[in-house]
Structures are given as structure tokens and as C-alpha cells.
Amino acid sequence: MTTLVTVDGLTVRFKRRRRLTELRPEPFTAVDGISFELKSGAITAIVGESGSGKTTVARALLRLVPFEGEVTVDDVAVHELPRYPGIDYRRRIQAVFQDPLQALNPRHSAEQLIGEPLRVHGHRDAADHSARIDELLEQVGLDAELRPRTTRELSGGQRQRVAIARALASEPRVLVLDEALSALDVTTGNRVAGLLRALVDADNSMLFIAHDLALVRQLCDEVLVMHHGRIVERGSPDDVCDRPQDPYTQRLIAAIPDPADALGR
């Protein structure tokens, strides 16, 4: 197990203008000095509710928002990179977002969506390019006959698998999954979760951002609970779920709806 990502004192502030007349808006701290590591072969979860700052952490790692603190991804010091980092950084870290209908260009076919990162990252030879698309589709459990379909012509699970194949195209060391299963049906989400488990290996690492602690417990190897921009609890899934220390974690756990609650009614 090697450390692929080191985050040290990550802080993200936004200027939030509450009124139109407010000339110097007060900065709002979305992420407040958090530190963690991602290890190879492991899925680490950040759990929290909307406004907790968990998505902002992902956006900082992906260099989509400016941040303070030190972040190293696969030996690249992200805090030293320019605002628009080159493809050398992009190939190392990729992302899958919550709603593939929004996160994938609605006009592009599965083939175009997966082919785009391949071309950007240097698979320009036509035969090689096409073979690689088939290989990626195979890797996420999709049939090659789905290649010409656009996102609207695919089911929810198929769409998210296309998004995963697209993210895998540059062979990233780190995959950020921002609520990647939240928009899926439970049955589909379960299968895609199985796929993620199958894709994580000794060479890569995943950051799984979610609000569903029960799913995180079944899928992930480490859990960070975020609240108001800070990590309030961290540990192994069983420890966090069975022996929550922080009151916020306790509330999250109490709120999980369990089918067994119907028994005896």
C-alpha cells in the first residue's frame, strides 16, 4: 500500500455576495483546513450532507477551484500547478459525478465520450483508438453495441458505466467519485458499487464522496465524516458505524432508513 494522495491543511474559501449592494463580500469557508491521505488499493469515503464541503474537497483535488494548503497527487504538488493544469496532471486523477445526464455532454455518443480522453491523452491511431474503446467498455461491463448511443438512449446504470469508462481512459491513479451512485436505483447502484470494488487495485485509489453511510460501510475501507467544512470523525467503516463518537455522526447513523423498521408493525 503506497500513499497516492496527501492532503495537508486544505482550505477553500468562496466569496459569497449575499446582497447585490455588498461591495466586499465576506469570504465563506467551505473547507476548513482538513488533512487526509488516500492509499493505493483502497476506497476512502467522505460522508456528509449538502453544505458540508465534501464536494468542494473533490473539486480542489481536481484543480477546479483555487485552494490553500498542500495537496500532492501521485507525486505532483497540486498547489504549485497553474489554474489550468496541463494534461500531465489530468491523466493522474479523474472523476465521476453524480448525474451522468448532466456530467456527460448530452449530444455525444458513448464512443465519443470515451474516445475524447483517449485522444487527448494520446491514443490517436484509429485502430488502436477503437480497440481501446471496446476494451474500456468491456472493463465496465458494457457491450460494444452500445457505442453509438447518446446518454439519453442509455439506462441510468449504463450511463454511469460510460462515465466510469471515460474516467478510466487516461489510466488515472486516483478516481474521485462525487455522489456517483446517489442518482441510481438501489439495485443498479449496488451493481455499480460492485464494479467499483472490482476496479480498485494495487495501482490506484478511489475517493468516494457520499451521504449514505450504510452504503459507505459496505463499500469503503476508510471513512471521513465531514460537517461544516471540517472532518469530525474518521476511522474504519465498522468503527465509525458501530461506535460513532461525534454527535453529528450519531445523527447521520440514526437517520438511515432500514427496511427492518417495517417489521412488527
Add this chain to the structure above:
Amino acid sequence: MKRRLAGTEGDSTFVKVAWGLIILLGGVAVFGPTLSPYDPNIGDFQKLLQGPNGDHWLGTDNLGRDTLSRLIAGTRVAALAGLEATAIAIAVGVPIGITVGFVGGTIDRLVMRVVDAVAAIPALVLAIAIIAAIGSGLGQAMLAVGLAFSASVARLARGLALAERERLYVDGARVVGLSRPNLLGRHILPNIGGPLVVIATTVFAAAIVIEAGLSFLGLGVPIPDASWGSMLTDAQRVHRNHPWQSVPPGIAIFISVLAINVVGDSLLRRRRGESFDHPAGHLEPVIVRKQGEHTEPVREPGRVLTVRSLSVSYPETTAVLDANFHVDQGEVVALVGESGSGKTSVVMAIAGLLTPPADVGAAELSLNTPAGDLSLLDVSRREQYGWRRNIGVVFQEPAASLNPLQTVGRQMTNALKRAGGLSRREISERTIELLNAVGLPHPQEVARLRPDQISGGMAQRVVIAQALASEPRLLVADEPTTALDVTIQAETIALLKQLGEERGLAVVLVTHDLGVAAQLSDRTLVMYQGRVVEAALMADLVASPQHPYTAELLESVPRNVPGVRIEPRIDHLTTLEVPTAGCLYAPRCPHAADVCRQDEPPLREVNGHLTACVRADDLDLAGITRNPGVGP
């Protein structure tokens, strides 16, 4: 299922006629010289100012020139003018707009101030100024018009690019490693093309009017060439004695501009999924057809809603087939299934809210209200409206259900006014009372806030309060907690439960999450591909499912229990075809046998459940226990 109108099938006759006129005018513009019966510029001095006759269908003008021929020649001028102005406006405006919109910052602010200044000058005035500088002529005039409109095109393109830049797929493409020019050309430009086409039609129509105006003033086409505007100039000189002269060019301008605007408007509405026919722009809900055998409904005491043989179909799919259920007072019935199972179609049909092209039929759809029984079958719009007033509806996304510009109090007032029969004072009292009932602290203060000033959980409470405004017997909730955070979800579930018990509401709850259903539901119907595959008391369903699909749903719900891990799997289950015979679930079912692929299994009773599984008696499907042992 939720498809948008495609092609012209949703368009009214009005829009189709407009399209026809545009095609006709385009044809005339292209083939003008060959269609023209006379030379438009050579007159016959024997035949001045004639009315319509056999030789000259639209008569002749003050120089004896054939009006029809001049009108045809003018069509080409108008079309060229429109094309040139539009092309210039788009070619100049779009690149400026999307570039500054995408880059943003200081460049954006500087360029947009210049654009604003240009846009502030009326196009006609700017055109006259440019003509004064570079000389008259159609080309110059339309260059001027094009430049004048490029400012408004640039503003629109900037706005669209700004909005598009914030979309998630643009971030997605950035993360993949695309350069900025690539992002603009491959992702942003194609996605803002639609609205740009719409603005192009407005520019085109305005250019035709301005060309006519400039030619009328003698600043457009040179004499003696024909243009609709110069024809009006000629007509205006003799209009006291020969009023007919101004009719053909006047109608030509009127019709062409109207047709272009109608088409532009219909394109815009099509993008928004609205109809042109309805004044509010929205499609009217369809009326539910009566179908199947007619039997006198049996009235059980406490029954609120009865649904028999409900079917919903779309041109290419059957969304719901033969759904039967009822809801009693104080009872919560859940419809559970994955997306595409038809659960939302069922509740939208009950709420009388399905719009074309849906086709809805039922043997019975009745509601027991204090004022008597209501039916939704073959009713008038008025009766449909009355039906809807007896149902409270709560949808998934609270933000989308509320008007962002009105305060909470105002929206509550509107809902209460629709319910009717209350004085102003009573309305404000009821508003506070309802906001209190849904557990909002400080209701007076909340009533003064707008939806963007309250949290998602509070917004959903407001939506529930609105749904209760007409004191309905039935509450329909479509994924009411899915968009909410887990802790807020738990609070909302508790609220719905409390309201159901206190007010004796009958509730139909739609959810994909059996965990949520388990908190609220008394009875549950499991749906798969439009069919109800199992129906049972919620506790029985969880303890001993009688359909393999229910078992799969139960197994998939993540539970906070030790020892359960998600196993690595790639499974190639994703390209399943829908079978044409037998059980629809068979291709996914781990227990499927030959018997499952023969006939579609009907619902039947097994162990107190209704199940559509033919093998239900043979299978011993695993349910859920409260304290599971260490996992499989």
C-alpha cells in the same frame, strides 16, 4: 417514457401553416425570375394602376409594371436582406459573446459595456447612420442592420455561454484534460445552438421590416428595382384613389414576418417542451378513458381512492399495465420500483396530471370525498380540476415546486385562494396554522421569506403545507425525500407520518427505496416494467417476499449492519432485451425456469401476498431480519 415532442407532430395547424409559408416564400425567392410573368422593372403605359385582372393577377402600379412580378422580385430582396443581416449578426455576435462569456473577468466587463452601448441604439437609426457614412444600397443597409443586431446576439450568446460554463459536463470535460478552445468548440457551441437559431429567426424578421422601411425611405434598393418597401412608397403616392396598391406588399410583409416569428416561437417552445396552442404554453392533461367491463363500484367504509385496471401508454411504450389498488383513510400505500417501473406514471394518472402523448385508461378511478364520490373517467376539464382539488401533491424537488420570486406566505395565500371559500383574514390565519402544522418554527417569519432564503428541508415542508391547503383526503407524494439530506429525510418522513395519523390522510407514496417505504407504508406494491409484481402488507413484504424482484430490492438496500461487504463484480447484465413472452423479470431472475418464459404470469395470492411469480410456491426467498447474523 418522458420523451419530448419530436418533429412537427406536436405543432398546431397554425405552426404548420407558418412553416408552409416560409417554404413557399423561400421557393419564390430562389426561383423568382422563372416564376415571374412579366419583367418587374418594365411598365406598360397603356395599363397604369389597374386592379387585379386576368392579365395582371394583382394589377399594375403607377408605371404600369406588373404587381405580382414586382412582389416576386421583392421576395428575393427581402430574403437576401434577411439572410445577409442574420449572417452578419451571427458571425460577429456569436464569437464575441461566447468568448467573453467563457473567459469572463475584466475582458467580459469591458467588451459587454461596448456591446451594451451599441445595443442601446435602435437598429434602424444605426443603419441610417452607417448608410450616411458609406452610401446607400441594400448591401450597406443590411451590413448596418447586421452589425446593429450583432450586439443583442452577442449578449444572448454570452448569457448562454456563461450558463453553459457552469454546467457539470463542462467541468467533466475539463477534468478529462480538454483545452479551452476545444471545450468551446466541441462542447459549449453545439449546446447553445438551439437558442441561437431562435434569435436568428427574430433577427431575420426584423431585418425584413427594416429593409422595407429603408427602401420606403429610398435608402434601400436603388430605383427602379422592386422591393416590398419601395412598392409601398409608390402605393403611398396614389393611395387616396387607388387603395389596392398598398395591399399586396403590405400583406407580403405582414405574412412573412408573422410566419417567421411563429416558427421561431414554436422552436423555442419545443425546446421547453411546451405547446403552442395553450395560452399558458403548457400541455393540458389528458382525460382518462373508461375501459374494460363496467361493474358497480363496491363502497367499503373508509375507502378514499379506488384504482381498477389502470393503464398508461405512450406511443412506443406501455408505462403501466392493469394496476389495481385502493387506499383507505389513514393508510399509506407505497409504490416501489426502479426508474422506468411505471410508479410515477401511476401517481401522475391519479393526480390527473399526465400530459400528451400519454394515453390513460381505467375501469375505475374514484375518490370518496365529503361532498360525495368523484370519478376521473371521461370527465370534462372542469370536473378534472375539481378532482385535482381533492388531492394534495408533493414532488421530489421542493425547489422546483415553489415559485422562486414569491414569498412563502404569498404562495400559501394563492394555494388557499384556489381552495376557495375563505376570507382574507381566514387565509392569513390558515397560512400560519398550516406552516405550524408542518413543523416550521416561527411561521410568521418564514412566510415573509422567498424559497431561496430557506433550506431544502424547510422548502419541502412548505410544499407539504401547500398540498394540505385544500384539505385533501388524499396526499400523493412522489419521491418526497429523495432530494433531501439523510437527516432532513428522516425529519420529513416523521412529518408525513404524523400528518397522516393526525388528519386521517390517505397517502400514496412513490419511492425507489424500500428503506423509506418501510418507515411509512402500511401496504406496498412492487412494480417492475409497468406491472405490479407483488402487493402485500409492508411488514410481510419485508419479512418474506414472494417475488424474486422484491427479494432483489430488499437485498440491494444498503443497511447499517456489520459483516456485509459489496463484492467485486463486473456483471454484463446491462444489455438485457425486454422479453416478448413470459415473465418480464425472467432475464434478471436468478430463479428463472422454462415455465417463466412461456406466459406472462398473472397476479395471484400466495401466503397472503399477491405475487406475479409462477414459482412463488417453490421458492423460499430471503427476507430481512432485524438483527442479521454475520453476512453471507
